[in-house]
Amino acid sequence: MAYETVSSTEHNPPHSYSREEIMNLTQSHLTWRKSSLSSTEGQNCVEVAALLNGGQAVRDSKDPAGPILKFTFDEWNTFISGIKGDRFG
Numbered sequence: 001m002a003y004e005t006v007s008s009t010e011h012n013p014p015h016s017y018s019r020e021e022i023m024n025l026t027q028s029h030l031t032w033r034k035s036s037l038s039s040t041e042g043q044n045c046v047e048v049a050a051l052l053n054g055g056q057a058v059r060d061s062k063d064p065a066g067p068i069l070k071f072t073f074d075e076w077n078t079f080i081s082g083i084k085g086d087r088f089g
Helices: 020-022 075-082
Strands: 032-034 046-050 055-062 069-071
Touching: 046 069
Parallel strands: none
Antiparallel strands: 032 046, 046 055, 055 069
C-alpha cells in the first residue's frame, strides 16, 4: 500500500467535525491497515487508520495499545508531500 495524498473533493463527509472531535477518537473507533511494504518479521511496521474529515492516525504495529499519532487532513497531505519530495531523507 502506498500512502497517498487525499484530494479535498474526494472526501466530503455529510457532517463537519471539529479538530477536537477528530483528535479525541479512540482506537476502538478506528480500522487499521498495515503497509504492504512492511516486513514479514514485524519490524519497522506502522499501521494507518482513516480519521473523520480525511485525517489519518498512525501507530506502531508492534505496540497496538501504545500511542497514536493523529494528523488532520492538511497535516497528512503535508507529511505525504514531504515524503514524496524526499524532504525527510
